[in-house]
Structure formats: C-alpha cells, structure tokens
Amino acid sequence: MTTVSLSNSNPATTHRTINFSAGPAVLPESVIRQAQEDLWSIRGSGIGICEHSHRGPVFDAVIDEAVADCRRIGSISDDHEVLFIQGGASTQFGMIPMNFLAEDAVADYPDTGVWTNKAIKEAKIFGRVNVAFEGAKCGYDHTPSAAELSLSPDAAYLHYCSNNTIYGTRYEQPPQTSAPLVCDASSEMFARPIDVARHAMIYAGAQKNLGPSGVVLVLIRKDFMAKRVRKTMSMMDYAAHAKNGSRLNTPPTFGIYMMGLVFKWILEQGGLEAIERHNEAKAKVIYDAIDGSGGFYRGVSRPECRSRMNISFRLPSEDLDQRFVTEAAAEGMDGLKGHRDAGGIRASIYNAFPKSGCETLASFMSEFASRNG
Numbered sequence: 339m340t341t342v343s344l345s346n347s348n349p350a351t352t353h354r355t356i357n358f359s360a361g362p363a364v365l366p367e368s369v370i371r372q373a374q375e376d377l378w379s380i381r382g383s384g385i386g387i388c389e390h391s392h393r394g395p396v397f398d399a400v401i402d403e404a405v406a407d408c409r410r411i412g413s414i415s416d417d418h419e420v421l422f423i424q425g426g427a428s429t430q431f432g433m434i435p436m437n438f439l440a441e442d443a444v445a446d447y448p449d450t451g452v453w454t455n456k457a458i459k460e461a462k463i464f465g466r467v468n469v470a471f472e473g474a475k476c477g478y479d480h481t482p483s484a485a486e487l488s489l490s491p492d493a494a495y496l497h498y499c500s501n502n503t504i505y506g507t508r509y510e511q512p513p514q515t516s517a518p519l520v521c522d523a524s525s526e527m528f529a530r531p532i533d534v535a536r537h538a539m540i541y542a543g544a545q546k547n548l549g550p551s552g553v554v555l556v557l558i559r560k561d562f563m564a565k566r567v568r569k570t571m572s573m574m575d576y577a578a579h580a581k582n583g584s585r586l587n588t589p590p591t592f593g594i595y596m597m598g599l600v601f602k603w604i605l606e607q608g609g610l611e612a613i614e615r616h617n618e619a620k621a622k623v624i625y626d627a628i629d630g631s632g633g634f635y636r637g638v639s640r641p642e643c644r645s646r647m648n649i650s651f652r653l654p655s656e657d658l659d660q661r662f663v664t665e666a667a668a669e670g671m672d673g674l675k676g677h678r679d680a681g682g683i684r685a686s687i688y689n690a691f692p693k694s695g696c697e698t699l700a701s702f703m704s705e706f707a708s709r710n711g
C-alpha cells in the first residue's frame with residue numbers, strides 16, 4: 339500500500355493513507371500532533387482541552403486567540419463579528435432566512451448545486467426566494483456569469499455558495515449585486531484571499547478546511563446582524579451569540595480549539611496568498627492529468643469555473659469509474675468516489691492535503707488511462 343507523509347511530518351513515525359475525503363477531511367499533521375498532547379493536558383494546566391470549563395481562563399485564552407488569529411488571516415475589521423455556532427452549515431441554511439428574510443420579502447439564491455438547493459428549500463419556509471440562476475439546467479457544470487444572473491431589484495440579500503463541493507465548480511469572483519452578500523464558503527474557507535468587507539455574512543462548516551465537524555465559523559457584519567426581521571429562540575439569534583462571545587450555552591470547545599490551531603497553521607504557512615499559491619499548484623497537477631488524457635477523463639466543471647478544492651471528473655463508463663476507485667484504494671488512495679448526485683470521481687484536496695498526494699493520483703491516472711483507454 340502506498341502511503342504519504344504530510345508536510346511537517348516525521349517520516350520515521352508518520353505514514354498515512356492519502357485521504358481525498360470531501361469532509362470531514364485531512365487536517366494539518368502539526369495540528370493533530372498538538373491536539374494529541376492537549377487532549378491530555380493543555381498549556382501546562384494538567385487538564386485536557388475537552389475537560390476544561392468553557393468559562394475558565396484556559397478556554398478564554400483559546401477562544402480569544404482563535405478570534406484574533408481569524409481576524410488576522412482574513413483582515414477582518416471590527417465591523418464584523420467572528421462567531422462559532424453549532425449545527426453545521428445546514429443550520430445556517432435555515433438560520434439566515436429566519437433572521438433576515440421577512441415573509442413578504444425576497445432573497446436571491448443562484449442555484450449552483452445540491453447545497454444551494456438545500457439552502458433554497460429552507461429559505462422558502464420563511465419568505466420568498468428568487469432562484470437567480472438555475473444550474474440544474476446545465477448539470478451544474480458552471481457558476482453563473484453576471485449576464486446569467488436574474489436578480490430581484492429589492493432582495494433582502496443574495497446567498498451564494500463560493501465553491502460547490504460536489505460538482506467542483508467555484509466563483510472566480512463573488513456575484514455582483516447591490517443586495518447584502520451572504521456566502522456559504524464551507525468547502526473553501528481560507529483557501530484563497532476573501533474580501534470579508536464586501537460580504538454581509540460568510541459562513542463555513544469547519545470539517546473541510548478549518549477543523550472537525552460540529553462547529554461553523556460565521557463572519558457577520560454588525561449592521562446586517564441588526565436587521566433581524568423576526569423574533570427567534572436565542573440559539574437561532576446571531577446577536578445573542580455575539581453578545582455572549584459565542585458562549586450562549588456550552589459551545590463545541592474542542593472544535594473551536596482545533597479551528598484555533600488551524601488558524602495558527604495558516605498564519606505559519608504565510609497566510610492566504612501563500613495558501614492560494616500552494617492550492618493552485620496542487621490543483622494544476624490533477625487538472626493537467628485530466629486535460630492531457632486525450633478525453634479519457636472528462637472534468638465536470640467548465641474550465642473557467644474549476645474548483646481548486648474539489649476536482650470532479652468522469653471516466654468513459656460507470657464501470658471504469660468503479661474500477662478506478664477500487665484500484666486507487668489498493669494503491670493507498672481513499673475517498674475518491676464521487677458524490678452520489680454527481681457520480682464519477684471526486685478528489686478533494688483541501689488546504690492541508692499534500693501536493694505529493696496530487697502527484698501520486700496524477701501518475702495513477704495516467705497509468706490507468708494507458709491500461710484502459
């Protein structure tokens with residue numbers, strides 16, 4: 339079985355399966371090693387991170403540092419709150435319209451895949467939805483150009499998904515609109531520079547680029563947060579989370595702690611520009627293998643919208659797709675089966691995924707194509 343050492347690893351002791359999982363997904367090895375220690379005793383306290391009170395001084399420091407590091411990474415000013423909320427990104431699908439979409443109001447939702455579709459379904463419970471782009475009509479093979487978007491003149495907000503995890507498409511730039519911009523960045527948070535100031539809200543489930551599942555990072559502009567259109571229970575109220583420093587109740591302390599470690603790792607890598615350069619180089623290795631295969635591999639996304647995080651492609655038949663996944667697994671590559679809605683193959687290569695893993699996949703792709711083409 340072929341295995342790969344992650345960056346910062348000690349090759350003598352660390353060999354891991356090449357993990358292409360779409361999420362939960364690969365984490366930086368230095369983060370995992372630190373967590374191993376801190377589970378036993380964090381910061382010399384004699385108490386593990388999961389055993390500390392969420393209102394004690396050790397966790398105070400953990401969450402304060404996580405917020406400060408997050409602000410540094412994204413150049414996030416005090417205009418935005420940095421919140422940690424439970425319930426996964428799917429809870430945000432409902433919480434956003436619950437707070438910001440009145441019954442007689444409309445919000446714009448370009449539909450670019452399974453996740454925006456779910457967000458649309460939840461929004462319809464609370465108000466009117468203008469599906470500003472119907473991606474299903476083109477098999478979700480691209481994100482809309484400005485000309486393809488049909489926006490409503492008075493939208494309460496525009497919700498979009500910057501990277502579509504399943505189909506492997508992304509927006510080069512956020513959609514142009516005069517409405518407050520709300521972004522689901524779950525599968526590419528902090529994978530490239532992001533203009534936080536331009537967004538009313540950005541949210542991301544942690545389990546792809548930021549940490550373990552169970553916690554969502556929410557960046558929300560204070561003036562947008564103040565526009566709540568209906569009363570909600572406290573746990574669904576962004577302002578209540580903000581007022582209580584993300585500790586309205588017992589928060590997912592381990593998830594917040596892990597996100598804090600990942601933030602420090604991002605800063606150590608040189609911040610978002612450096613991370614983006616690395617991600618570009620990694621994705622190019624696999625896209626080159628697709629483009630150089632003489633049509634054996636066909637990318638799901640149109641070239642101009644290609645995701646750098648999730649690379650979805652198909653082989654000439656479903657039978658070959660299946661054989662590819664099975665043989666790749668035998669070579670130590672896990673998680674390559676495409677999502678059930680898109681089929682084919684999907685290679686998820688988030689921030690912490692090593693370039694050497696992309697190279698291993700690319701050489702397997704070329705060898706498999708020459709055997710089966």
Ligand SMILES: Cc1ncc(COP(=O)(O)O)c(C=O)c1O
Pocket residue numbers: 361425426427428429453499501502503504522523524525543544
């Ligand atoms: C873009 C995107 N949004 C939302 C979700 C849903 O996340 P969760 O499972 O945390 O609710 C996912 C999960 O893969 C996703 O990829």
